[in-house]
Amino acid sequence: xxxxxxxxxxxxxxxxxxxxxxxxxxxxxxxxxxxxxxxxxxxxxxxxxxxxxxxxxxxxxxxxxxxxxxxxxxxxxxxxxxxxxxxxxxxxxxxxxxxxxxxxxxxxxx
Numbered sequence: 005x006x007x008x009x010x011x012x013x014x015x016x017x018x019x020x021x022x023x024x025x026x027x028x029x030x031x032x033x034x035x036x037x038x039x040x041x042x043x044x045x046x047x048x049x050x051x052x053x054x055x056x057x058x059x060x061x062x063x064x065x066x067x068x069x070x071x072x073x074x075x076x077x078x079x080x081x082x083x084x085x086x087x088x089x090x091x092x093x094x095x096x097x098x099x100x101x102x103x104x105x106x107x108x109x110x111x112x113x114x
Contacts, residue, residue, distance in 0.1 A: 017049070017057045018066075019100055022085060022093040025067060031080035032058055058083055066092045 024035050024042075035058070036049040061067045066089035074080040085093070 016100065017053060018061060019093070019096040020047070020049075021054075021057055021061060022066060022089055022096065025083055025085040026090070026093060029082045029084040031072070031074055031082050033080075035083065061089065064092075065089070 020039050021035055024030065024038050030038065032054055033051075036051075036054050039047050039049055058067065058069075062069055062083070065086060067083045068086050069081050069083050071079060072082045
């Protein structure tokens with residue numbers, strides 16, 4: 005069975021989360037909804053992937069978090085990109101762009 009679009013997403017999830025948080029603090033589910041919205045529903049992030057990614061990014065010092073109140077008046081953890089996370093976003097963006105260009109070159113050959 006060929007890979008589904010979300011199968012390809014796993015390797016780029018950290019990059020997508022970092023890029024999304026670059027626009028400002030968000031609670032976890034808002035991050036997933038924003039990625040889905042910007043990708044025109046092509047990228048659907050499930051909670052089982054999103055929250056481990058957010059915790060991993062926090063453990064690495066790329067994001068920080070604090071508790072706040074969501075737009076639904078519920079308690080939610082808000083994530084914010086750190087200075088270290090901004091640097092990581094640059095590194096991962098450059099890496100992704102090199103990778104995408106390499107794949108594009110191979111596809112053009114075929």
